[in-house]
Amino acid sequence: MKFIYRIILWLSALMLVFMTLWGIFFFRALEAEIIDETDDMLESYSADIIMKWLSGVDIPSIDNGSNNTYYIHKVSPDYAASVPQIRYENAMIFIAHKKETEAARIRHHIFMDDDSFYELTVAVPSFERQDLINAILKWMVFLYFILLVACIGITVAVVEYNFRPLKALLGWINSYVPGKKSAPVPCDTGIVEFRTLAKATQEAADRFERQYELQNQFIGNASHELQTPLAVCTGRIEMMLDSDTLTQRQAEELAGINRTLQRMVRLNRTLLLMTKIDNGQFMDVSDVDIVASVKDSAGMFNEIYAHKGVRSSLSTDGGVLNVKMNEQLSSILVSNLIKNAFVHSPAGSEIDISILGRTLRVANDGDRPLDKDRIFDRFYQGSGKKEGSTGLGLALVKSICDRYSFRLEYVYDGRHNFIVGF
């Protein structure tokens, strides 16, 4: 969820709670004020009637055109003693001249005249609670939305404006690729927190970069350092192999050692090559004809793997596929992909190579899908280790594709498909 949506959600929820509480409070306050005023009026009205009653003056007629009504009943002393002298209540009363029932505020007043108890009931139509609640609710909802829109608008504007440095920083992090030279972390802000964040990011990136470089250097150096001892070993073995006093058995042993050494040499060379690719040491670029390169490689592997009965066929859409890249790398890319298919195909199967548009696809037989996430890792060998294979072929392909930002994909659809989008 985006930060701004989170803010909007919280604002809406909290404002809803706040406005509800405010609505309740507002209603209560308004109600109390109205009741207070009505009671004052009822009090003076009843005082007026009682005074007139006691002094024997004519009291206003019950139906005097106003909505006010009053009754005077004689009550028993017991009743008078059992209720408070003055009582208020809300009730619905029937207004005779209007012939309808309305909400009213009623005041009961017990008074004494000539040793008899009388109860004066004065009623005045008051507000309808429900109407008031509805009205207040309606306006509260209206206010809520107005306030919400205003609040969200202002917040979004403020957040968007002030979070620009964060946006820039995130953009930088997204575009960051380890090992590739990137621009310094954007830190064009006066906000302390963002400056700190940018600084921490820069430091982390620098540290990471250094480590990446060191690791690359280490592999490179280790491989370099191995070259000389390897040269000594192979040289000495070759000299011994040339000697005339060797027995057949000894010669075979030596040749065996030599082959193992050659394997080390090849591993070492491939690691060096990868380091060089990752370090961007293959600078010169030319227009490479991928179709021709594929034909070359396929021809050679058809020859080498003829004994296995594996054949390859090439289909194109008749177009040319020229790619701007280093020629050496292009031939490594193509030959490793095709070789991989030849090496891992069951005997007697067919390899389909197709070049359509700017996509090269190599498909070969295989009964189980490979681990998509690890297939391009160094030294990862899926189904059992193949003797003599370095386990670096596809890693090399990936290194090259990464270098040129080519799309490299593995898809299993009953066969293994390796796809490069140039």
Add this chain to the structure above:
Amino acid sequence: MKILIVEDEAGLQDMMAGALRKEGFVVENAADYDSAVDKLDIYVYDCVLLDIMLPGGSGLDILSHIKKLNRKVNVIIISAKDSIDDKVRGLELGADDYLAKPFHIAELVARIRSVARRSQADGDFAFRLGNAVLEPDTHRLMIAGKDVPLLKKEFDILRYFMQRPGHLVDKTVLAEAVWGDHIDQADNFQFIYAQMKNLRRKLVEAGADIEIKAVYGFGYKLIEK
């Protein structure tokens, strides 16, 4: 032929010196920049095998020094850094050849012979053995003065052997040299046998007095009959 090996790794120096002496060269050693420059100032060599990374300085500086001396010395750079940049820089500075470590001793010998031949007979790169002459530049093989047409792979195989006559060549090494890094050692070598059979037949038919002999069941050797 007198050769100076400039190499700081004692083991490699020892091995190279031993192998080259066996080939009949006179060999001297220098293990660092200063002693190499000293020796080059005093003595005259036909060929210098030069390591790039040396204690006390860079092999490329020694190369510049040799060129300043203005003597006719062949220089072969031997470096663990198999980078095109280094190669180009070395060759620009006047090195005659560049060999990346690790290398095959036979190849080193072949390269020394090749640069020596190049400097002696201007432009004649041909390898000669018996009545066979192989010209790498024009991809031609002549036996007793007559052209023998070879397919590309057959030619590559023969060239590899002509560079190291009398040396045992393991078939896996041969396969790698001719077919490149694409060969796996676990592979079946049927494709070599087929090429080899044709090549041998062509040599015999042309009446060559050189022969590729199978040795120990895993290798070959080019010999004069």
